[in-house]
Amino acid sequence: MNLERITEKLNILADAAKYDVSCASSGSKRKNENKGLGNASNGICHSYTEDGRCVSLLKILLTNHCIFDCAYCVSRKSNDIKRAAFTVQEVVDLTINFYRRNYIEGLFLSSGIFKDADTTMERLVQVAKKLRTEHKFNGYIHLKSIPGASDELMREAGLYADRLSVNLEMPTEEGLKLLAPDKDRKDMIQPMGFLRNEIIHRAEEKKLFKKAPMFAPAGQSTQVIVGATAIEDDRAILYSANHFYKTFKLKRVYYSGYVPVLADNRLPALNTAVPMVRENRLYQADWLMRFYGFKVNEIVNNDQRHLDLDIDxxxxxxxxxxxxxxxxxxxxxxxxxxxxxxxxxxxxxxxxxxxxxxxxxxxxxxxxxxxxxxxxxxxxxxxxxxxxxxxxxxxxxxxxxxxxxxxxxxxxxxxxxxx
Known part of the structure; x- marks a missing residue:
């Protein structure tokens, strides 16, 4: 392993991954058996940066090469940035080495799209499979599911990952069409529906057969970008989140304030940023919907389409x-x-x-x-x-x-x- 080259890749691909906030690792219980490496359990340790983002996992992209040109993404193909890509074995080695040094509790792996969804998803699955089968790694693994990937690859991913997530990216279909016209919302919905059905089926199977394999025991989640367009107010965002909670049985919806990194007339000005308190208010509203019995129209409505930033x-x-x-x-x-x-x-x-x-x-x-x-x-x-x-x-x-x-x-x- 060329240490200097690996370090360079790590710097590039860890930095590119920081915009994905959906990396919480609670909700899985994977026991260490047969003298394997690591142990994932409920309440796995988290560490947070000062702006509240989780850093307990080795959080990287497999590559920042991408065939898409999404206006809000720093890795979009038209952006003039330094590109890099890990091999499957390099990610496996990094994960094991960081874990042995007690730097991390697991792996959060996402990726740009190499040439198509299946090719990229196959490599992500290979990383998880190698860690589980060759290294007996029992730490936490969160894989980003690639929109448009086949059911077969999604099924295999669920056998090795603790959590899977498909990013919706924009809260509404209108927002996606505006900022990522090359993408199709259906490609994001289809794997979410497949995972929902598979998780339910495998849970029933587990009740009947104790030795039935686990399948994404921490469930699935998604992430939406907040504030990239003016057409998506808090009301639209919360109604969208509520729909996906109910329809696809998601564990979490994560809200990521848009960070201005690119000049584009479809995006907010570079000198503006979504206040962190807006993210915080959305998470508080999300908590009220999920655990306190509040309906969306009680929190936001036609008369109050944005959450009050001064109070919860x-x-x-x-x-x-x-x-x-x-x-x-x-x-x-x-x-x-x-x-x-x-x-x-x-x-x-x-x-x-x-x-x-x-x-x-x-x-x-x-x-x-x-x-x-x-x-x-x-x-x-x-x-x-x-x-x-x-x-x-x-x-x-x-x-x-x-x-x-x-x-x-x-x-x-x-x-x-x-x-």
Whole structure:
């Protein structure tokens, strides 16, 4: 192995892979048997960069050569950049060497398109197959499925990878046609449907036969680019995500703010960037849909097509629906308690469980982990120490933002000189 050449490839292809954020590795349990190498389990270790992106996996492209010319992609064929490609064996060797040094917990492998979908997908599968069969590697493997690849290759990929994902890239078909006219949305949908059916079938098979092989045990996910076009507001993005959750049983939809790297009249100006807080708000809204029982039209609608960047989506919903508050924390059902700002899933469950034995007051609620500074405006309890004032949603928002700013300045005394 030419170390200098491999290092050069690694620098190029790791940098090109940083724009893909869908690399979380939880959800798989692959036991180490027969004295193999590594062990993937629920709660696998993660490390995050300061902007919140996961770096726990060896995250690289097989190649940044590509036959497509997508406006938003740094690897598009018309972009004048340095190109490189790993061989299958080079990726295998890198993964094993990094794993032995305890740098990584697994591999996240994506790729540009060499000459067609099947050729590229076949090489990705070969990497996973070699790691599993020749090196008995039991660490986490996430493969990017190539849109348009055959069912046979997708089936084989599922036997060796923990998670598979097909990037939708643009949230809507209109956005894809505008920025990637060479691509067909159907090529992305078809493998997602195949994987959904195969995962369901293999899960049923596993119930009947304990030794049946695992198939993509961490499921499938996708990624959408946020802010590359003006036609895709948060409402369109969340409706699209909700559709794919329900139709294809996805584990996660990842939201990646568009990073201006190329000049193109179809794209935002190079001196503009999607604020990181917009990504954060989309993830919070996504969490509300998946775990808190919120519907998309409760979070965003025709009158409010973008999420409020100042406050989280749950608080935003509460302020628009003050007529349902306050709720009695000692009587309300779990679903209503989950809608109170400042109360998370675990705290809500503790409240419902604890109030069976004692009526809860503010001290009890604090001890159960509730963010009382927010919740106090929306609940009543067995106490008069705080009497809810007759405040409008606008005033409550002002109070909460002011308190957040005060806490920030208290924790950052060096910032006081700026005011």
């Amino acid at each position: 989506p749950k608080l935003s919903w509460a302020l628009r629906n003050m007529h349902v508050f306050p709720v009695d924390i000692n009587k309300a059902d779990l679903q209503m308690i989950l809608r109170v700002p400042g109360i998370g899933m675990l705290s809500a469950q503790k409240i419902v469980s604890t109030r069976k034995f004692n009526k809860l007051n503010w001290e009890h609620i604090k001890k159960l982990g509730v963010a009382v500074n927010r919740a106090q405006y929306f609940i009543t309890c067995n106490s008069n120490s705080f009497e809810r004032r007759d405040l409008t949603g606008t005033r409550i928002k002002q109070f909460i933002l002011a308190e957040s700013q005060s806490k920030y300045l208290k924790n950052k005394p060096d910032q006081l000189s700026l005011f």
